[in-house]
Amino acid sequence: MTTLESTAAKTLVEALAPAGRRPAVEVAHLRKAYGSLVAVDDVSFTVTEGEIFGILGPNGAGKTTAIECAIGLRRPDAGTIRLLGLDPHADQEQVHEIVGVQLQSGALPAKLRVGEILEEYRSFYRDPADIDELLDVLGLSAKRGDYYRSLSGGQRQRLSVALALIGRPRLAFLDEMTTGLDPQARRDTWELIEQIRGRGVTIVLVTHFMEEAERLCDRVALIDRGRVVALDTPARLAAQARGGKTVRFLPSGPFGDQLLTSLAEVTRVDREGQHVVVTGTGELVNAVILALHAAGVTARDVQLDSSNLEDAFVKLTGKNLHSEGVAA
Amino acid sequence: MNSLAWPRPRQLPLPGAPRGAAFGTIVLNEARLARRQPLPLIGSIGLPVVLMIIFGEIPSSGQVVSTLGGLTLFDVYLPIIMVLGLTMLTMLGLPGPLVSYRELGVLRRLSTTPVPPSWLLAAQVVVQFCVALAGLLIVNVTSIIAFGAADPKSPAGLALSSLLAIAGLFALGLLVAAVAPTSGSVNAIGRLAIIPLLFFAGLWLPRALMPAVLQDISNYTPLGAAVEAIQDSMQTGFPPARPLLVLVAYAVVFAFLARRFFRWE
Numbered sequence: 001m002t003t004l005e006s007t008a009a010k011t012l013v014e015a016l017a018p019a020g021r022r023p024a025v026e027v028a029h030l031r032k033a034y035g036s037l038v039a040v041d042d043v044s045f046t047v048t049e050g051e052i053f054g055i056l057g058p059n060g061a062g063k064t065t066a067i068e069c070a071i072g073l074r075r076p077d078a079g080t081i082r083l084l085g086l087d088p089h090a091d092q093e094q095v096h097e098i099v100g101v102q103l104q105s106g107a108l109p110a111k112l113r114v115g116e117i118l119e120e121y122r123s124f125y126r127d128p129a130d131i132d133e134l135l136d137v138l139g140l141s142a143k144r145g146d147y148y149r150s151l152s153g154g155q156r157q158r159l160s161v162a163l164a165l166i167g168r169p170r171l172a173f174l175d176e177m178t179t180g181l182d183p184q185a186r187r188d189t190w191e192l193i194e195q196i197r198g199r200g201v202t203i204v205l206v207t208h209f210m211e212e213a214e215r216l217c218d219r220v221a222l223i224d225r226g227r228v229v230a231l232d233t234p235a236r237l238a239a240q241a242r243g244g245k246t247v248r249f250l251p252s253g254p255f256g257d258q259l260l261t262s263l264a265e266v267t268r269v270d271r272e273g274q275h276v277v278v279t280g281t282g283e284l285v286n287a288v289i290l291a292l293h294a295a296g297v298t299a300r301d302v303q304l305d306s307s308n309l310e311d312a313f314v315k316l317t318g319k320n321l322h323s324e325g326v327a328a
Numbered sequence: 329m330n331s332l333a334w335p336r337p338r339q340l341p342l343p344g345a346p347r348g349a350a351f352g353t354i355v356l357n358e359a360r361l362a363r364r365q366p367l368p369l370i371g372s373i374g375l376p377v378v379l380m381i382i383f384g385e386i387p388s389s390g391q392v393v394s395t396l397g398g399l400t401l402f403d404v405y406l407p408i409i410m411v412l413g414l415t416m417l418t419m420l421g422l423p424g425p426l427v428s429y430r431e432l433g434v435l436r437r438l439s440t441t442p443v444p445p446s447w448l449l450a451a452q453v454v455v456q457f458c459v460a461l462a463g464l465l466i467v468n469v470t471s472i473i474a475f476g477a478a479d480p481k482s483p484a485g486l487a488l489s490s491l492l493a494i495a496g497l498f499a500l501g502l503l504v505a506a507v508a509p510t511s512g513s514v515n516a517i518g519r520l521a522i523i524p525l526l527f528f529a530g531l532w533l534p535r536a537l538m539p540a541v542l543q544d545i546s547n548y549t550p551l552g553a554a555v556e557a558i559q560d561s562m563q564t565g566f567p568p569a570r571p572l573l574v575l576v577a578y579a580v581v582f583a584f585l586a587r588r589f590f591r592w593e
Contacts, residue, residue: 071440093442101440106433109357111364116357123353124443163437
């Protein structure tokens, strides 16, 4: 079973982190209730500087509430929050200068032009980014003179990301940044995020896109009903979901299970009628095929089933993240 | 993709950075929006000018009417028209954008930046204040140049009365912005409130012709006090304390309530 971020895991993360890498986000025992509804219940996680950290969960899981508490928009009922060592309430002014935020479903005045909006928000910061460069990277250069109301959903979303980054933050919270984007725009935005992380910006990503989390995130917290149900790298979470990959094949002739169970990659061998199902990790297919070949057996009808983050989510919460997420 | 210049600031920024430029860019964009969505501008400047031209062209409006205290119909309606313009502005032009910013999430977005959302409110007040002053000036100057109205008896009194009328009405507009849940309800509240407000300003029945009880009530309504103070400044001299104090009281009370009830999200 996956653990909450235990003390041991924390020590490990700190040990592995390069020297000088400090925690960018520290959330400990965060709790927030609206009346009798507990939206966030004892949530703890730490994001290291330079990391892309994913917060994944179905609608109503408490992701947005957790983020709103973290950035100081809401006061938590309990728990402590530090952003780059600062308290989001007590050190509000400094936090706003170095933390960029893109909230879900925030619109802008219809009759302002893209360039005018960016110039306004740029003037809020002491050391802002260059508007032309930001527009270029986000693919909005041609839209600089257009009214906000004439932008497509994807363009509005990218402008919103641009506003979160215009102050050249050291830490950025992006809530559902690629919702409503077409696949190409989504991939472009991912590239941008990786580029910005390459400059040392820490990124906290709230998402319900598995592909996004698997592609971008160094670590992912799965949140369900206000709690962190798992926190690990996407690959390890996926591996835990099924105990690894499975290979299913039809052997050309009989062989003993011992042939495969002796392999380091194989954890178990099952027989389903004529078919053999091998569960394991690593370069499982190669190892199995090579061992069979050495014994003079050929594998036909080979099917590889590799579990992913989505399987991990279904297993941990009993919910289908994807179908609930798309509705948003 | 081009590379992005992103040198990381090593030092935490000092609090209390100069933010004058930031306020300037907000005001600039609010002014652009006011120009691009001109309905409130038309209501608060265009409508008074049109009304004044209509009154100016009615042949009898230039004749002295004894029941109006020896003034012409034009003299009596000029302050009412000025106050009408202010009312359109403060009931529609001021609260409309503020409520839509709350609806759109602009105030919420601002509260994640170094600039507090209250600055957007302040910028909106600055822009609409300029519109209000422009409207009053245009109506006054046109009345003198085009329709031969006399110069105001007390320019200082007129300036003070105008400023206090703006203050009282703007505070009312901010209160509407504070309590109106949606942009649609701003229009509904505005239309409902404008009728009695303008009635006591004397739009349908000049104050001089009102029965004593209505006149007494009018003296203590925001628009009644505004019309009284402006009319006195134009025709008699520096206005008496009562209408000025009534306007101050409204400004203070409405501003307090607006602040008390304003919802930022």
